[in-house]
Amino acid sequence: xxxxxxAYLTCPMCRKDLAAGPGQVRCPAGHTYDLARTGYLTxxxxxxxxxxxxxxxxxxxxEAFLTAGHYATLxxxxxxxxxxxxxxxxxxxxxxxxxxxxxxGHQSTIGGYQNNDGDARSENSGEPENSGKHAGGEPVVIDIxxxxxxxxxxxxxxxxxxxxxxxxxxxYALRRAARAHPRIGAVGTDVRGPLPIxxxxxxxxxxxxxxxxxxxxxxxxxxxGQLVIVIPTAxxxxxxxxxxxxxxVDERKSERLREKLAGFFVQQDRLTxxxxxxxxxxxxxxxxxxxxxxxxxxxSDVRVAIEDRWPHGASATASFAVEIHxxxxx
Ligand SMILES: [Zn+2]
Numbered sequence: 001x002x003x004x005x006x007a008y009l010t011c012p013m014c015r016k017d018l019a020a021g022p023g024q025v026r027c028p029a030g031h032t033y034d035l036a037r038t039g040y041l042t043x044x045x046x047x048x049x050x051x052x053x054x055x056x057x058x059x060x061x062x063e064a065f066l067t068a069g070h071y072a073t074l075x076x077x078x079x080x081x082x083x084x085x086x087x088x089x090x091x092x093x094x095x096x097x098x099x100x101x102x103x104x105g106h107q108s109t110i111g112g113y114q115n116n117d118g119d120a121r122s123e124n125s126g127e128p129e130n131s132g133k134h135a136g137g138e139p140v141v142i143d144i145x146x147x148x149x150x151x152x153x154x155x156x157x158x159x160x161x162x163x164x165x166x167x168x169x170x171x172y173a174l175r176r177a178a179r180a181h182p183r184i185g186a187v188g189t190d191v192r193g194p195l196p197i198x199x200x201x202x203x204x205x206x207x208x209x210x211x212x213x214x215x216x217x218x219x220x221x222x223x224x225g226q227l228v229i230v231i232p233t234a235x236x237x238x239x240x241x242x243x244x245x246x247x248x249v250d251e252r253k254s255e256r257l258r259e260k261l262a263g264f265f266v267q268q269d270r271l272t273x274x275x276x277x278x279x280x281x282x283x284x285x286x287x288x289x290x291x292x293x294x295x296x297x298x299x300s301d302v303r304v305a306i307e308d309r310w311p312h313g314a315s316a317t318a319s320f321a322v323e324i325h326x327x328x329x330x
Pocket of ligand 1: 011012013015016027028029030031
């Protein structure tokens with residue numbers, strides 16, 4: 001629900017507060033923004049259609065792939081890492097520390113939970129409320145480049161008192177994010193530009209495989225909050241990258257990230273997670289077409305390549321780094 005997070009959003013034109021009206025929101029200066037029937041709010045200074053972002057086909061592939069549960073373990077580890085930090089004032093350590101173990105997809109259990117998304121966990125059965133709560137407001141988790149809201153929704157299911165803001169440019173992704181969880185407000189904007197979000201609004205900023213707008217992520221984060229970034233490692237999907245002509249991960253990605261964050265954030269911890277994926281041909285196709293390779297390849301060509309080489313599916317290792325950063329004082 002966008003109204004649950006409206007107090008944390010600002011007018012992209014004049015940075016003033018926003019208030020709800022019928023079918024739209026407005027600022028005191030008279031700038032108005034339409035609320036989509038599907039529940040998300042576009043806050044941009046230009047035309048909403050010019051935002052771009054992931055295409056309908058990419059988002060559809062992403063939703064199908066995530067719904068199949070292949071990255072459920074990543075969502076779980078992300079939530080565990082976040083709770084470990086947000087739940088301790090000293091920020092000391094994560095249980096399990098280095099997580100470089102091969103976990104077999106969605107058949108494993110983590111911390112006693114079954115790893116399947118859309119599960120039966122009730123709002124009351126999750127972990128204790130995240131202690132990022134501050135005077136005058138609830139904990140606010142802001143996911144930059146949130147896509148379908150998959151990781152944010154999972155986190156909110158385990159954080160009964162928190163609200164989430166899913167920020168993305170793609171209207172196809174925003175429609176899904178807006179209904180991924182009742183406490184998510186979905187906001188359409190260019191994630192590379194100034195964010196229509198109040199300074200120090202966030203207890204936690206998430207960035208999962210998304211562009212990193214470091215100055216804005218620093219501005220919207222509270223001084224005692226955390227920035228959690230997930231990036232692929234150089235080993236990510238190594239078995240299929242060559243044969244399927246996937247866009248490769250820059251080996252210096254982690255180093256470049258460090259350079260970009262320098263002066264704004266200091267790294268608290270870094271975990272690696274390798275998942276052994278067992279991928280039927282359709283899931284393999286979705287995995288390829290939900291990512292950057294979709295900008296360069298036709299789905300029909302990729303399907304032919306898959307049927308040729310892996311008619312019964314393939315095994316591949318997804319490899320991620322989860323980094324937790326603390327902001328330097330403003
Ligand atoms: Zn305004």
